[in-house]
Amino acid sequence: MLAVMVLLNLVLAAQVAPDGTAATWGSAVAAPGQRAHGYLPVPGGDEDVPPLPVTVIRGAKPGPVVALMAGIHGAEYVPILTLQRLAAKLQPETMRGTVVIVHIANVPSFQRRTVYYGPDDWKNLNRVFPGNASGTPTERIAHVLTHEVFDRVDAVVDVHCGDGNEALSPYVAFIANAPDPSVTERSRAMAMAFGAPTVKPLWPDFAGPTRYTSATATARGVPAIGVEWGGEARASPEELNRVEAGLLRVLKQLGVVAGGAAAPGKPRFVTWSESVMSPVHGLFTPGVRPGQRVEAGARLGEIKDAFGRTLAVPVAPFTGVVLYVVTTPPVNPGEPLVSLGQVTNTLPAQPAVAPPRAPPVVLNHFYVVLPAEAFASLRALDFLSDGFAQVDGGLPAFKVPDASAQVLYVRGQDTYLELLGPGNAFGEPVGKVGVGLSVEQEGTLSRLAGPLRTALGQKVHQTRTRRKFEGRGEVPWYDALYREPSAPDTSLDLWVSEYLPEFFQALYPDRPWSAHDVSRRALLGPRFKPERLLRNVERISLELSPRRAHTFIRELVALGYQQVSSPGDVFALQGEGLRWQVREAAQPRGLLEVGFSLNRVKTGPRVYDLGHGAKLEFSKDAPEARWVLANGRRRAVP
Numbered sequence: 001m002l003a004v005m006v007l008l009n010l011v012l013a014a015q016v017a018p019d020g021t022a023a024t025w026g027s028a029v030a031a032p033g034q035r036a037h038g039y040l041p042v043p044g045g046d047e048d049v050p051p052l053p054v055t056v057i058r059g060a061k062p063g064p065v066v067a068l069m070a071g072i073h074g075a076e077y078v079p080i081l082t083l084q085r086l087a088a089k090l091q092p093e094t095m096r097g098t099v100v101i102v103h104i105a106n107v108p109s110f111q112r113r114t115v116y117y118g119p120d121d122w123k124n125l126n127r128v129f130p131g132n133a134s135g136t137p138t139e140r141i142a143h144v145l146t147h148e149v150f151d152r153v154d155a156v157v158d159v160h161c162g163d164g165n166e167a168l169s170p171y172v173a174f175i176a177n178a179p180d181p182s183v184t185e186r187s188r189a190m191a192m193a194f195g196a197p198t199v200k201p202l203w204p205d206f207a208g209p210t211r212y213t214s215a216t217a218t219a220r221g222v223p224a225i226g227v228e229w230g231g232e233a234r235a236s237p238e239e240l241n242r243v244e245a246g247l248l249r250v251l252k253q254l255g256v257v258a259g260g261a262a263a264p265g266k267p268r269f270v271t272w273s274e275s276v277m278s279p280v281h282g283l284f285t286p287g288v289r290p291g292q293r294v295e296a297g298a299r300l301g302e303i304k305d306a307f308g309r310t311l312a313v314p315v316a317p318f319t320g321v322v323l324y325v326v327t328t329p330p331v332n333p334g335e336p337l338v339s340l341g342q343v344t345n346t347l348p349a350q351p352a353v354a355p356p357r358a359p360p361v362v363l364n365h366f367y368v369v370l371p372a373e374a375f376a377s378l379r380a381l382d383f384l385s386d387g388f389a390q391v392d393g394g395l396p397a398f399k400v401p402d403a404s405a406q407v408l409y410v411r412g413q414d415t416y417l418e419l420l421g422p423g424n425a426f427g428e429p430v431g432k433v434g435v436g437l438s439v440e441q442e443g444t445l446s447r448l449a450g451p452l453r454t455a456l457g458q459k460v461h462q463t464r465t466r467r468k469f470e471g472r473g474e475v476p477w478y479d480a481l482y483r484e485p486s487a488p489d490t491s492l493d494l495w496v497s498e499y500l501p502e503f504f505q506a507l508y509p510d511r512p513w514s515a516h517d518v519s520r521r522a523l524l525g526p527r528f529k530p531e532r533l534l535r536n537v538e539r540i541s542l543e544l545s546p547r548r549a550h551t552f553i554r555e556l557v558a559l560g561y562q563q564v565s566s567p568g569d570v571f572a573l574q575g576e577g578l579r580w581q582v583r584e585a586a587q588p589r590g591l592l593e594v595g596f597s598l599n600r601v602k603t604g605p606r607v608y609d610l611g612h613g614a615k616l617e618f619s620k621d622a623p624e625a626r627w628v629l630a631n632g633r634r635r636a637v638p
């Protein structure tokens with residue numbers, strides 16, 4: 001009974017071509033009982049966009065109007081070839097309603113064989129809906145599909161497969177939170193009728209632009225499904241048969257084609273899915289296959305640079321099934337490597353709770369050991385403590401350092417610098433840099449250990465450091481993850497820490513504090529004065545040996561840093577509020593430059609000469625400064 005009522009609704013909702021008249025899409029005009037080919041133009045804009053090839057198959061009897069679309073991504077050939085064949089097979093004289101087939105929705109991408117993006121504007125068509133009539137070519141195609149297809153039909157089937165570079169395990173997706181619940185119900189029925197082994201309900205946010213085809217049609221009151229079957233720029237007869245059979249079942253379920261629509265087998269359902277993105281430019285070797293079940297923390301593959309050095313070893317963020325995986329070498333920051341889904345045997349009523357993820361890391365502080373002259377000139381610079389930052393000799397009293405001090409703590413709002421002289425108490429050699437990253441959320445440090453261990457292929461230890469406080473004895477200070485070095489490192493140490501609340505309780509016994517605030521500001525906040533300039537460290541440039549540069553990049557990538565474009569031979573990585581610029585050199589100079597953000601634009605002197613080319617330099621119109629170091633600078637031969 002319900003099925004009959006749904007069918008009745010669809011018949012009543014048909015918006016075009018009343019009984020006995022022709023159905024028209026662009027130049028394709030089909031009278032009842034006829035099939036017509038033609039083109040749907042993409043008007044407007046400066047650049048010509050080829051019209052979209054469409055076939056209109058108008059049933060002899062009235063019924064719903066159904067759009068079948070392929071080629072939203074031009075290198076997805078299973079959909080394009082299936083619809084080419086189906087357009088010839090459907091029999092208008094025995095059909096009810098109308099099927100409009102968009103054979104190749106993204107003609108520029110198809111003709112120029114691009115993956116993901118349109119060749120003219122490098123935009124992903126399935127991310128720009130509802131489109132823009134006066135936008136770029138890709139945006140104009142989206143606009144035409146929204147208004148000339150979605151707005152004129154009763155149901156949409158958007159057929160995809162893995163893109164030209166992706167292998168995929170078949171699934172059908174539908175929007176499970178359509179603004180109109182009856183649209184969700186009709187979409188779900190279409191998805192079930194298709195008969196894919198996996199069904200993926202989606203819960204998009206309808207607050208902003210709808211971006212995707214199915215979300216756009218759904219938001220406009222039109223039930224829709226997205227089919228994914230095949231990939232890797234191939235199309236086997238078996239795949240064409242399976243997709244065609246699924247589409248025919250959907251057309252039967254909608255009442256367009258006569259016959260029963262029983263789907264083969266019972267599908268599994270995706271409760272949560274996520275794409276693991278590439279953090280870097282590089283060459284990817286997949287370590288998993290579509291449909292494979294992987295455990296949380298398992299290696300998904302490996303990304304190397306052109307020289308064969310490993311840059312990243314992505315890991316599964318949760319236990320799930322591989323929905324698709326990139327199978328050709330090129331990968332770029334922010335593009336998917338693997339899509340992973342959690343699956344269950346019953347259709348979930350709502351999305352699963354997001355699995356816990358690795359926390360972002362921030363710069364807690366860094367230290368650098370300076371040559372004697374460089375250290376002396378900074379210690380003698382009154383401005384350092386007189387306006388730039390708090391300068392002290394360390395915990396627990398934050399005393400003003402005296403003239404023989406071999407350590408200066410330079411503290412800003414969000415981070416601090418630990419400047420060491422050659423006679424420092426830690427015995428660290430001149431030129432050595434130590435980078436202390438930290439997590440801001442209590443109890444999250446250990447989540448980084450697995451990815452770090454997998455990425456580095458090395459032991460990673462979590463240690464607890466304590467500190468003596470007068471009258472309290474040993475107090476837990478911080479936990480930290482350290483990579484086990486193969487030999488003591490004289491150029492660069494990196495660790496990640498998490499403060500422990502007991503430490504702040506001991507350090508600031510008289511101040512109000514939150515038991516769970518383990519952030520950088522829990523340390524620096526009580527010392528901070530807004531009239532001082534230093535806010536944060538935003539950029540650090542380092543020159544390292546090729547070997548150390550490479551492991552440093554791997555460490556940062558494993559901690560969530562992402563490669564960004566940079567000039568020349570600099571490898572740049574962006575993380576939470578901090579950019580690293582790493583350069584390789586046979587005789588590396590270590591720390592080259594540090595970029596600061598300030599609480600305001602500095603007035604008065606803008607350059608402080610620190611000798612031997614080193615300087616502290618302030619922008620005249622931006623709240624920014626940079627510290628240029630001269631340590632180990634190679635001098636031109638006279």
Ligand SMILES: [Zn+2]
Nearest residue numbers: 073076160161
């Ligand atoms: Zn696609």
